[in-house]
Amino acid sequence: MxxxxxxxxxxxxxxxxxxxxxxxxxxxxxxxxxxxxxxxxxxxxxxxxxxxxxxxxxxxxxxxxxxxxxxxxxxxxxxxxxxxxxxxxxxxxxxxxxxxxxxxxxxxxxxxxxxxxxxxxxxxxxxxxxxxxxxxxxxxxxxxxxxLRAHFPHSPLNHPRIAIHVGSGSEKKNWPLDRWQQVADSLGPKEVIFITGEAEAERGIHPAGRDTWHALPLPELAARLATCTAFLGHDSGISHLAAACGVPSLLLFGPTDPAIWAPPQPWVHVLRNPTQELPHLSVDQVKLAATQVVANS
Structure with missing residues (x-):
């Protein structure tokens, strides 16, 4: 045999x-x-x-x-x-x-x-x-x-649930927290959850006024992300995880090249300023892009 x-x-x-x-x-x-x-x-x-x-x-x-x-x-x-x-x-x-x-x-x-x-x-x-x-x-x-596929089954809830990961492995890849909070507020009466980890805690990033998934084991975080209807984030490992869970995503990119580093799945949308500097992305630009991703999810 x-x-x-x-x-x-x-x-x-x-x-x-x-x-x-x-x-x-x-x-x-x-x-x-x-x-x-x-x-x-x-x-x-x-x-x-x-x-x-x-x-x-x-x-x-x-x-x-x-x-x-x-x-x-x-x-x-x-x-x-x-x-x-x-x-x-x-x-x-x-x-x-x-x-x-x-x-x-x-x-x-x-x-x-x-x-x-x-x-x-x-x-x-x-x-x-x-x-x-x-x-x-x-x-x-x-x-x-x-x-170009999901690696985890996507099983969204029957109501909108949007996850926002406010950090990444580098300060240069991060959009300011207060701007993310403005975007979250603009999404209306939807369930919005912030994702943080040890890197965010070390930098003193603590989103206020929202439910937070903090430092979850990655398989558990994947299971929770799979219930989301949309995801917002940066060039980060958690963004790759959300994409691998099949979640429609908006990712803000700065100095890194999305053609090489962005998740390749077709449900991932990248927003990048021509200057390649994340602070140059306005709240209104991100609000508009986020609204479109959420509406189409």
């Missing part, structure tokens, strides 16, 4: 980086029939792959036995070595400029390693397509059916 194919995907990075890799995982899931897929990453983020049905198991990239894989001659835990040898295919998105990780896997007898560069070029196609290029070595090609 043939054994089940085993695939390991190694992916670190922040929330947005990980979600940009979900189309690659879907490609693997679709093209390697009946495979067991494990993700080696940061568990709080990697659990999204399991929630999306794209991973069967999760292992922590921060476990103490992993570090020696990045050293030139360090002894490698035999249980870990045996586990890694059990995979028919390992797909790594790790940055390994010195080749130490590859050499370690070769040393312990890993069958097939495909290295996919985690570096996204500013003059290339969409980030997800760039991340998938490494799989072309084994004749796996990312198609629109993997890229």
């Amino acid at each position: 043939p054994t089940q194919p085993r695939v390991l995907v190694i992916r670190g990075g922040a929330i947005g980086d990980f979600i940009l890799t979900l189309p690659v995982m879907r490609l693997l899931r679709d093209m390697i029939a009946d495979s067991h897929i494990e993700v080696l990453g940061y568990p709080a983020i990697a659990e999204l792959a399991r929630a999306a049905g794209l991973a069967d198991s999760i292992r922590s990239l921060e476990h103490r036995t992993i570090a020696p894989l990045f050293a030139k001659t360090a002894p490698i835990d035999e249980a870990l070595a045996g586990h890694l040898r059990s995979f028919n295919l390992i797909v790594s998105f790790l940055y390994d400029p010195d080749g130490h990780f590859r050499a370690s896997l070769e040393r312990i007898g890993v069958k097939t390693l495909i290295e996919c560069s985690p570096l996204v070029k500013p003059d290339g196609p969409h980030a997800s397509r760039q991340l998938a290029r490494g799989l072309e070595k084994i004749a796996l090609f990312l198609e629109d059916e993997h890229l």
Whole structure:
């Protein structure tokens, strides 16, 4: 009886980086029939792959036995070595400029390693397509059916529920909180919820007068976002999560290129000032765009 194919995907990075890799995982899931897929990453983020049905198991990239894989001659835990040898295919998105990780896997007898560069070029196609290029070595090609779809089921409530994520990983990508509050007030008697995390708390961003989803585990946040009828945000990992949940979205972009970094799904709308400076976007501009997204959701 043939054994089940085993695939390991190694992916670190922040929330947005990980979600940009979900189309690659879907490609693997679709093209390697009946495979067991494990993700080696940061568990709080990697659990999204399991929630999306794209991973069967999760292992922590921060476990103490992993570090020696990045050293030139360090002894490698035999249980870990045996586990890694059990995979028919390992797909790594790790940055390994010195080749130490590859050499370690070769040393312990890993069958097939495909290295996919985690570096996204500013003059290339969409980030997800760039991340998938490494799989072309084994004749796996990312198609629109993997890229332009939701990865979580969208199950909106029977009344308007709008989520606004007021932060991102960089101050340069953030529109001022008081302007978001003005936009929220303009949406009328609809349920409007603000999303915040530890980054917003550290910056003293505390939306007042509205329900707030704060620092939720990502699978729980995905489940809640899936109930929303619209989402407003920036260039952030949470915006990628909302798009992956199928939620019609308006995203404000500043210095980053939306052609590369915006969620690629057709229900995502980007608003960007010609100056590429977020403060130059007026409240009226965002109100108008938000109203159109909400009305069409």
